[in-house]
Amino acid sequence: MIEVMQLTKAFSDKKRGSTLAVDHLTFDAKPGEVFGLLGPNGAGKTTTLRMLCTVLKPTTGVARVAGYDVVTDPAKVRHSIGFLSANTGVYDRMTASEMVAYYGRLHGLSEDQLKLRMDDLFATLQMNDFRDTLGSKMSTGMKQKVSIARALIHDPPVLIFDEPTAGLDVLVQRAVLQNIALLRGRGKCILFSTHIMREVEKLCDRVAIMQRGRILACGTLDELRDKYEENDLEELFFRLVG
Numbered sequence: 001m002i003e004v005m006q007l008t009k010a011f012s013d014k015k016r017g018s019t020l021a022v023d024h025l026t027f028d029a030k031p032g033e034v035f036g037l038l039g040p041n042g043a044g045k046t047t048t049l050r051m052l053c054t055v056l057k058p059t060t061g062v063a064r065v066a067g068y069d070v071v072t073d074p075a076k077v078r079h080s081i082g083f084l085s086a087n088t089g090v091y092d093r094m095t096a097s098e099m100v101a102y103y104g105r106l107h108g109l110s111e112d113q114l115k116l117r118m119d120d121l122f123a124t125l126q127m128n129d130f131r132d133t134l135g136s137k138m139s140t141g142m143k144q145k146v147s148i149a150r151a152l153i154h155d156p157p158v159l160i161f162d163e164p165t166a167g168l169d170v171l172v173q174r175a176v177l178q179n180i181a182l183l184r185g186r187g188k189c190i191l192f193s194t195h196i197m198r199e200v201e202k203l204c205d206r207v208a209i210m211q212r213g214r215i216l217a218c219g220t221l222d223e224l225r226d227k228y229e230e231n232d233l234e235e236l237f238f239r240l241v242g
Contacts, residue, residue: 001053001158001189002029007061009047009213021047024061029189030216031157034180034203037193039210040241045193047213049162052191054082079107081158082151086166090143092136096127099135100149107154114153125179141172144178148179156201159183159190165199177203197234211241 009022022044028071029035037045050056052063063070063242066080091099097118122128125145130138144164153161161180165173180203182235184190192203200207201221208218217224217240219235232238 001031001066002027002035003062003064004028004048004052006052007063008059009044009050009051009056010059013016020213021053022058022220025213025215027208027215028217029191029206031189032184032187033205034184034192035189036200036204036207037191038195038200038204038207038237040195040199042212043210043241044213045210046162048194048210049160049191050079051081053081054078065230067192074113079154079158080156081160082156083155083160084151084164085162086164090135090138090146093134095132095134096122096138096142096146096149097131099146100153103150104153109154117153118149121152121217125149140168141175144168144172144176146173148176151181157189159188161190161192163194165194165196176195197237201233209237209240216240 004025004027007022007025008020008093010018010020012018025048037048039045047056051058052065052070054070054077057071065077068080100118100121101114104117109117122131125148127145127149130142135140135143145197165176168176170215177199179193194200206218206220208215210216219227223234225231228236228239230239
């Protein structure tokens, strides 16, 4: 569902010249799987996700999402993904219903399709109590639920989450993680970027540990623990990136 082969992204700087933010990454993620990108700030996780979302164009390499190339078929890639980060970007003057409906129409849903999808999402995410609440009146948890619904409204096969729990309180974090697990159960392919060990242990089927734009290790948690003879994920992580 996601195929990444020798993907690189270089940025030019007058003082330092060309810098590789992403350095020949290769990995894949499958339907019904949460694939984690674990790394410290500056590891290249967000740059990788931005290339997969077609916001940035790769310098070299190949990336395909749902069978579509991110360079040659960007519109089809965007239609195949739902994106969520910790930055909710909810509009103050629109209600939850208005915001989700707006994005559904952008994706070409008919009014009948839109009503069915919204009814399902608002029930699943427990949003009916605030569907007519303005963004300016919402709590952080409400805003994050709107962001999830907005990312899911067109029922994309691939979901890309960029540190979606950063800055959230523990109750909202728990709700976000529970919803991601639910989506995996529905067969979605989920790419999950984080630097929080507990989230990796709770959610991820496989994980790639990144540092300075490179993948240092990749596999299931059990495979990584066996390979490096280290049961504690945090100690394993610091051994690799230290």
